[in-house]
Amino acid sequence: MEPSYQPNRFRRKAVQVEEAQRKIIELVRLGESEVVRLEDAFGRRLACDVHAANDMPHFRxxxxxxxxxxxxxxxxxxxxxxxxxxxxxxxxCGSRPAKAVNxxxxxxxxxxxxxxxxxxxxxxxxxxxxxxxxxxxxxxxxxxxxxxxxxxPIGVEVTTGELILEKGAKINAGEAALLAAFGIGELSVFKRPRVAIFSTGSELLDIHSPLEPGKIRNSNTYMLAMLVRDAGGIPQLHESIPDDAELAMRRISAAMAASDFVITTGGVSVGDYDIMADIFDAWDGTMLFNKVTMRPGSPTTAGMWKEKFLFALSGNPGACFVGFELFVRPVLWGMQGKMEVTPPKATAFLGEDFQKVNAYHRFVRGKSYVENGRLLVKQTGPDRSSLMLSIKDSDCLIVIPPGGSGTSAGELVDIIKLGWAE
The missing domain is CATH 2.170.190.11 (Molybdopterin biosynthesis moea protein, domain 3.)
Structure with missing residues (x-):
């Protein structure tokens, strides 16, 4: 297919990150539920409130x-x-006293x-x-x-009928212990969303293929698969798509019908071969946004087709990673009943100068640490969206505001805790 020169890809209205998140979150719908055994419930989220069936303890x-x-x-x-x-x-322990004390x-x-x-x-x-x-x-x-x-005394921890776990609560070790204490061996949890993942670009090679000049192995698909799994979803990995918009439309449409939503990576910018821009121009779904005031990943695009999301993330690993954390993880959390779906925020002191100046908010991959009782943060490597080594060492995103002349060491900055630190 010859490259398509669509004028709409150049007429993008940028939205703030918070506005883009709001547009997404207000459309999230709870997924279906299923009953699982307690021993199989780790990491799942409750589909109903759980109340105490008895006092705890039920004896002095x-x-x-x-x-x-x-x-x-x-x-x-x-x-x-x-x-x-x-x-x-x-x-x-375990016996009933036979005699009263006087x-x-x-x-x-x-x-x-x-x-x-x-x-x-x-x-x-x-x-x-x-x-x-x-x-x-x-x-x-x-x-x-x-x-x-x-x-x-009887009921000092929990009284009969008291709410012990809310709908949407994640089942970890403490929750499992509590459920077991009340004799709950089976529970209703939200189904794990099925997420189809595509990487686009004729330059991509299968991970088992030898390197070729001008080509790279498809790493984003596997990064996204792990992020989806970490957020409670079931990743469905698809073969990468070459720069062919018609082929991409057919494959993505088929995946939409067989999954809960679709993520693509690559082909979302304004280049001649950025096929996702062509798809969003031609499809019969609803565009939510196609540009966000952020770096990296400003061309990040999202839409809805028959109540299912289509996320088109950047092909640059760093930008793809940031786009997932800011926009895709909230959907996965929301479909599984989590109450607060945006990644938690905090503040920390910048541990080193950050001299880049930008017109947009910059979300820098960072590592937090404690020094002299203060929480500090520093970037994990060069701030380039194409670099992936810094991803593995990150536990937060450092939010650098736009304008100014950079941010100096010792300044207080906002940070966004990465989802796996939930």
Whole structure:
């Protein structure tokens, strides 16, 4: 196919990053749900609220190895005037006490065991002395203990019916422990979005192919696949597309029908062979934006076709990476019920000068670190969108405002935490 010279690719209206994100987020729709076993739920997001089926703990629980006593029985206890109590029972974890405690008795108890009736405190083992007399066991207490000390009352953590996990919560180790504690072995989670990924450009080689002059291996597809998987999606990798707009339209349309949305990388600028610009000129979908006031990745483009997103990201690895974090990850998170879908922001002190001046906000791949109690950040390599080595060392994007004469070390800057640090 001969290169198409479409005038619309030169008439682009730039939108701010926040406006582009708003246009996307307001169109995100929740995905379908499915039921999975708890052991298979790691990294998934809940499709419904979860409430406590019982109090936690559902019995009065000892917080120490020691003796269950009535606190008032220890009143006045001191090294000079110790209190003596008879030990009437040994209570291991998992057993139910058989005897109640009164003002003259105590029960040996283990951490996590059920506190017997009559007892309202547990005194630490180290604060007692044990002795035998007339075939019976006694303890000597030389310090007063307060009522409620070392005893977890019923429902102190959670009460019956209380909301314990919200819809959209991500299942990690702590969430799994909580669900298991309430006997929840199966749960409803959002399905993982299926995302078709295409790289475009006749210069691309398969990763197993030997290098050729003027050609490069297709690395962006695999970077995007890992980012999609990290955000909870299922990447569907497709063969790269040469500079042929008609072929690209056929393949992308077929992928749209078989997936939840499509990401392309490359061919989105204003060059003669930038085929994604031609597709957005010719298709029957809705254009959301085709230029963003940012560097790198200003030609980043997004549209909707039959309620499915099509993202056209830059072919430069750095710009592709930034475009995913700012615009694609929010969609994946939103489809899986996450409440806050834009990457979290923070502030840090710039650890080194940044002298580039630009008309747009610049999103620099950065690494954060702590020095003398302050959070600092510095770029991970040369700020060029074509470079990929700096991606692997980044944990944030440093936001450099437009204009001025650069940003100096020690200045406070905004940073965007990368999604995998969620």
């Amino acid at each position: 629980r000892s917080g120490m190895d020691g003796f269950a006593v009535q606190a008032e029985a220890t009143a006045g206890a001191s090294p000079e005037s110790p209190v003596t109590l008879e030990v009437i029972e040994n209570i291991p 003002g003259k008795t105590a029960s040996r108890i283990m951490t996590g065991a059920m506190v017997p009736d009559g007892a309202d405190a547990v005194i630490m083992l180290e604060m007692t002395e044990t002795f035998e007399r007339d075939g019976k066991t006694f303890i000597s207490i030389k310090k007063e203990i307060l009522a409620g000390q070392n005893v977890a």
